[in-house]
Amino acid sequence: MNPTVALSEAPGLFTADGLVGLIFLIMLATTVIGGIIACNAERLVRAVAGLIVCFIGVAALYYYLNSPFVAMMQMLIYVGAVCITIAFAIMLAAPEDKKKSGPAGPLTGPLGLITAGLVTFGMAAMALKTDFIPMPKINMGTVENIGVELLTTYSMVFELVSIVLLIAIIGALVIARQGRSK
């Protein structure tokens, strides 16, 4: 859809395009609200709950962008594995009732507002100035397409990601080892 549609020509709410737009807005709101809860929650478990809401919103956006495989992987990995692991870490740690606030950094208060405003302004300007081109549907986003693309066009990226994971595993081992020798 062309973003510069005049309001008078915008699709009505109960047409197909209108409903699709409404669903898109709901997904956006879910993601943003989840993010806000995750950042501002008083208790850590609530922050995890917010993170889950945010991830589900992102998964919905992937589905909206015609890649169901990535959407399901987002759910399976981020909600099913990452959030569960975070929750597990919280439960094994000491209970903490009040949110501890550290010393205020230089980015709180007016300076933080200015930074947020600048970022928002920059993003909005970029979004408005960009000439959006409707792209043709490349493929169906099926498992087969993604597998072929990963092992041909993006094989370099695929290998680099595996190196990152290897480094992460070695790092985790090193950290755990230090704790044990004490």
Next chain:
Amino acid sequence: MSLTVLNAIIAVVIAIGFAALNAAYLVWAERRGAGRIQRRPGPNVNGPFGLLQPLADGCKLMTKQLVIPGGADKALFMVAPVLAMAPAIMSFVTIPFSNVVVAKSMDVGVLMIFAFASLGGMSILFAGWGSRNKYGVMASVRAVSQAISYEVPMLITVITIVMMTGSMNLHDLAVAQSGGFWHWNVIPSLSSPLMPVSFLIFFICSLAETNRAPFDLGEAESELVAGFHTEYGSMGFGLFFMGEYANIVIGASLITILFLGGWGCPFGLFPSVFWFLLKIYILIATFIWIRWTFPRTTIYGLLNLSWKILIPISLFNLLLTAGLLKVF
């Protein structure tokens, strides 16, 4: 457009209806089965064979007051039961009951069911934590570690089958096994000689993932009062119960589709939705039978079973099948 919206709404309503009906009557079946196994009658007063008991239970649960304990995390406490039920209903959308009876056939159907099943662990976690009860928290720690451990061998087994069929669509997986029972995935073939073992692993994992005895460590009555739903009364408890039975139906459906030929007849005649229902109810009856026959394991036994036995065997099976698929 309006037709697709209407289709979607009808599919969701049927999914909710099917889940709720199954949940209500599987509770009855479980109690009757438990009674038979323990040589007592079970619920047999309300209606013929006690068939009206679920309705009476439902009325009772819905009219009770919802008590939120003091000090509980209200939002999480309220969200948890809904989170137990909603993913189960979502999963029903992609399960094909026969060649034509399916709400939405998705290319990533298997992944979708596992993606939503992973939300079930979060519901137990929020329930245990939100109710501010030490038994609840202990139960959630157990349930989460159980969920993590048993998802691994389950997914490895599914990968083996997806590799054999070359599709993640549940419909394609079932169609690939059409014909007589000798085409079913559970029967060992030249390229997959360990399939009965995979079937057993998947069956054990689905018992564990649905928190059924002998793996119901999350609600071990003898140690943890009632586990994660200790503080829940009225329909909050009812939703947990319904979610459990809806998950059992989904587990049985997955076993049927992945291993037992979906809606196909064992002798290659008249494939239809009735065969599918027959297979899932036989599996569910087995679930109930196992629950009332075996005592509960310990948490260490449970985790050892997954990490030391099931995961190595399923990994070996994956490698073996991959190699043999390349050869034959």
